[in-house]
Amino acid sequence: xEQGTSRARPSDGPAPRNxxxxxxxxxxxxxxxxxxxxGGFVAMNxxxxxxxxxxxxxxxxxxxAVAFGMGLILLAFVLAMVYMMLCQASHExxxxxxx
Amino acid sequence: MIHPxxxxxxxxxxxxxxxxxxxxxxxxxxARSSRGYYAAHGQIHWFVNGVAFAGDYLSAASFLGICGxxxxxxxxxxxxxxxxxxxxxVALFVIAEPLKRLGKFTFADALDKKxxxxxxxxxxxxxxxVVSIFYLIPQMVGAGALVKPLLGFPEDFGVVLVGIIVVxxxxxxxxxxxxxxQFIKGSLLxxxxxxxxxMILKRGLTTDPGYAAGNYHRYELKKIADVTAGGTVLPEEAxxxxxxxxxxxxxxxxxxxxRKSADPxxxxxxxxxxxxxxxxxxxxxxxxxxxGEADLFAVGQISKLPDGQTSTGPLGPxxxxxxxxxxxxxxxxxxxxxxxxxxxTIVYFPKPTPGSAIMVPGGSPTFAGVSPNFKGTARxxxxxxxxxxxxxxxxxxxxxxxxxxxxxxxTVKDQAAARKSTVVGIASIGFFYVLTLYLGLGAMTSGxxxxxxxxxxxxxxxxxxGPLLFAFISAIAFTTVLGTVSGLxxxxxxxVAHDLMSNFFKMELTDAQQVRAGKVVAVVVGAIAxxxxxxxxxxxxxxxxxxxxxxxASANLPALVMLLFWKRTTRSGIAISITxxxxxxxxxxxxxxxxxxxxxxxxxxxxPAPFSQPGIVTIPLSFLVLIVASLMTQEGRADAVxxxxxxxxx
Numbered sequence: 149x150e151q152g153t154s155r156a157r158p159s160d161g162p163a164p165r166n167x168x169x170x171x172x173x174x175x176x177x178x179x180x181x182x183x184x185x186x187g188g189f190v191a192m193n194x195x196x197x198x199x200x201x202x203x204x205x206x207x208x209x210x211x212x213a214v215a216f217g218m219g220l221i222l223l224a225f226v227l228a229m230v231y232m233m234l235c236q237a238s239h240e241x242x243x244x245x246x247x
Numbered sequence: 248m249i250h251p252x253x254x255x256x257x258x259x260x261x262x263x264x265x266x267x268x269x270x271x272x273x274x275x276x277x278a279r280s281s282r283g284y285y286a287a288h289g290q291i292h293w294f295v296n297g298v299a300f301a302g303d304y305l306s307a308a309s310f311l312g313i314c315g316x317x318x319x320x321x322x323x324x325x326x327x328x329x330x331x332x333x334x335x336x337v338a339l340f341v342i343a344e345p346l347k348r349l350g351k352f353t354f355a356d357a358l359d360k361k362x363x364x365x366x367x368x369x370x371x372x373x374x375x376x377v378v379s380i381f382y383l384i385p386q387m388v389g390a391g392a393l394v395k396p397l398l399g400f401p402e403d404f405g406v407v408l409v410g411i412i413v414v415x416x417x418x419x420x421x422x423x424x425x426x427x428x429q430f431i432k433g434s435l436l437x438x439x440x441x442x443x444x445x446m447i448l449k450r451g452l453t454t455d456p457g458y459a460a461g462n463y464h465r466y467e468l469k470k471i472a473d474v475t476a477g478g479t480v481l482p483e484e485a486x487x488x489x490x491x492x493x494x495x496x497x498x499x500x501x502x503x504x505x506r507k508s509a510d511p512x513x514x515x516x517x518x519x520x521x522x523x524x525x526x527x528x529x530x531x532x533x534x535x536x537x538x539g540e541a542d543l544f545a546v547g548q549i550s551k552l553p554d555g556q557t558s559t560g561p562l563g564p565x566x567x568x569x570x571x572x573x574x575x576x577x578x579x580x581x582x583x584x585x586x587x588x589x590x591x592t593i594v595y596f597p598k599p600t601p602g603s604a605i606m607v608p609g610g611s612p613t614f615a616g617v618s619p620n621f622k623g624t625a626r627x628x629x630x631x632x633x634x635x636x637x638x639x640x641x642x643x644x645x646x647x648x649x650x651x652x653x654x655x656x657x658t659v660k661d662q663a664a665a666r667k668s669t670v671v672g673i674a675s676i677g678f679f680y681v682l683t684l685y686l687g688l689g690a691m692t693s694g695x696x697x698x699x700x701x702x703x704x705x706x707x708x709x710x711x712x713g714p715l716l717f718a719f720i721s722a723i724a725f726t727t728v729l730g731t732v733s734g735l736x737x738x739x740x741x742x743v744a745h746d747l748m749s750n751f752f753k754m755e756l757t758d759a760q761q762v763r764a765g766k767v768v769a770v771v772v773g774a775i776a777x778x779x780x781x782x783x784x785x786x787x788x789x790x791x792x793x794x795x796x797x798x799x800a801s802a803n804l805p806a807l808v809m810l811l812f813w814k815r816t817t818r819s820g821i822a823i824s825i826t827x828x829x830x831x832x833x834x835x836x837x838x839x840x841x842x843x844x845x846x847x848x849x850x851x852x853x854x855p856a857p858f859s860q861p862g863i864v865t866i867p868l869s870f871l872v873l874i875v876a877s878l879m880t881q882e883g884r885a886d887a888v889x890x891x892x893x894x895x896x897x
Contacts (some may be wrong), residue, residue: 171344172344172345172811175339175340175341175344176340176341178336178340179336179337179340179341182333182336182340186333186336186643189329190636190639193326193608193617193635193639194617194632194635194636195617195632197607197608197609197617197618197619198607198619200607200608201603201606201607203572207565208563208565208566208569209569209572210565210568210569210572211572211603211606211607213322213606213607213608214322214325214568214606214684217322217325217326217328217329218681220329220332220333221328221329221332221677221680221681222677224332224333224335224336224673224677225673225674225677227336227340228335228336228339228669228670228673228674229670231339231340231666231670232666232667232670235663235666
């Protein structure tokens with residue numbers, strides 16, 4: 149039964165780990181970057197919706213709401229590519245090669 | 248609106264379903280073991296898995312719901328797209344790799360790997376089951392909404408049909424077939440929607456969508472004297488008192504409601520959907536296409552293009568949006584009016600709206616609070632804003648907590664493959680969500696949409712390009728429902744057969760028995776999904792998906808994140824956090840205004856929940872509970888939660 153093993157464990161917490169792996173740290177940094185943009189986007193929609201009507205000159209006069217939204221989709225893809233490339237480099241490091 | 252039966256759509260639909268079932272039976276041979284059934288032997292190629300992620304994720308609600316919401320309200324639908332995609336960032340950067348490292352078949356496996364705790368096994372399995380079933384509801388509702396106009400069957404029949412086909416898919420082959428079905432579906436969806444977008448841009452914008460499918464009426468303001476000539480103006484009685492309509496009864500018995508405009512001498516034609524002797528009526532006549540019957544007309548039109556143009560010709564992607572922003576579009580609103588005989592009439596009325604107001608947030612009832620033009624008290628505005636923030640938080644946090652998405656990480660061989668498949672998923676899904684904006688706006692101006700059913704906007708847009716494209720898009724949409732539902736049923740099946748029966752209750756099952764048990768569970772969950780799909784059929788699929796994201800994010804995400812990133816997390820903390828997140832979010836949703844209106848048919852004002860999306864309260868609460876419970880159950884402390892769960896096992 150499960151209970152026996154449960155009582156035998158000295159601690160309720162997980163086994164200690166030597167901090168976060170490089171990939172995990174990288175993931176968190178990219179996640180935080182995205183959070184800032186996503187948070188800004190949501191906040192602007194909630195509290196300054198009228199500003200979202202402003203046209204963006206560089207994007208053929210489409211408004212900020214559409215430009216920001218499309219930009220967030222693009223940013224997710226770009227950060228995902230960055231993550232995949234850097235993670236691969238890290239994997240090669242572990243194998244003794246790479247960067 | 249009655250959609251005529253389309254033989255070509257029916258043939259293409261049957262071909263699609265036939266191919267899906269054939270793949271399922273063929274793949275069934277490869278899934279004899281439980282690892283094959285639940286995790287496709289961990290041998291799916293990362294690219295296939297990535298596109299299958301898109302197939303899983305781009306559900307009926309994503310495809311039909313978002314396109315419909317954009318077609319009806321504009322930019323607000325795109326907010327869902329952005330929120331859904333942002334959730335993948337959490338999945339990739341925070342969850343993907345460690346989850347792959349920890350798990351075996353299910354989300355519960357991953358949570359429990361460090362602790363081997365009965366309480367975690369139990370709560371995680373229940374959470375998976377509840378979230379999956381909650382997510383199943385909108386898919387089934389979407390299926391019903393699709394089958395009715397596509398094949399001419401009643402909505403309930405559509406729900407039953409989807410349920411049966413999906414159970415057949417799941418019990419024949421499990422994860423291998425589900426993955427390939429999702430791969431095919433995901434690819435076709437993106438390819439066909441891309442083709443449709445190109446056609447929309449090539450067609451450009453026009454004030455007279457003469458290509459429109461169905462009985463399209465051109466919007467125009469008419470003089471009151473002209474519309475009342477030869478008819479009888481009905482008195483303003485019962486619910487019509489004080490409403491901006493002039494109702495004119497013709498000698499043939501039909502009644503047209505004309506909505507007053509800013510010009511006091513002119514009115515625009517509205518449409519009325521009522522009920523007489525339990526049967527639907529349109530403009531006072533029985534709904535139908537025969538003699539003496541009437542049907543609603545298709546809508547969706549630009550009334551004014553910039554610089555007085557009547558047609559733009561082909562447009563580039565940015566030009567298309569810019570032109571729309573500078574145009575005037577006829578959107579349609581609705582209101583329910585109580586008749587003197589106690590029945591209710593829904594009036595659909597045209598709303599000429601500047602494009603600049605359509606391409607900003609706040610156009611839909613869900614997000615109305617963020618609009619600068621919101622008409623309501625400051626308290627109502629603030630609650631609506633909190634509701635919006637809560638939904639965007641739930642969409643962000645929910646993706647990485649959905650069981651049917653999480654189990655897909657176990658179908659590839661290692662962490663690198665998990666990572667790569669997520670990137671492929673993000674690319675496909677992101678690209679698709681950009682397309683949804685064009686599909687929605689294309690439908691909005693196509694003169695082919697149905698005022699009663701926004702979920703049909705994308706297929707009807709396709710119909711304006713020809714019956715064959717309609718047939719393909721409808722069949723793909725239906726396969727979309729099949730794919731997502733089979734993934735969800737598989738996740739539920741794994742939760743019960745693997746997590747509860749085998750791991751928690753320690754039932755001694757051989758590998759083959761475990762697979763068989765999973766299939767029995769799939770049948771039961773399929774039956775529950777059919778029942779709930781019929782029960783919740785009045786609710787908007789996209790809105791229901793938002794609810795499922797709230798439950799998933801509240802119950803699962805805090806446990807996953809803290810397990811991975813906070814060393815002091817304990818098994819009690821995880822179990823209590825899942826329980827609190829699940830119960831509070833569910834209770835909140837079931838006590839919210841939309842549930843009161845659409846499910847219990849009660850007055851929304853009596854609902855105790857102050858706003859409908861609980862995530863902004865229940866997600867932090869679940870984190871907080873986990874932290875407090877973990878700090879209270881550090882080394883040496885008694886573990887009451889596991890004791891309780893252990894007692895349930897005995």
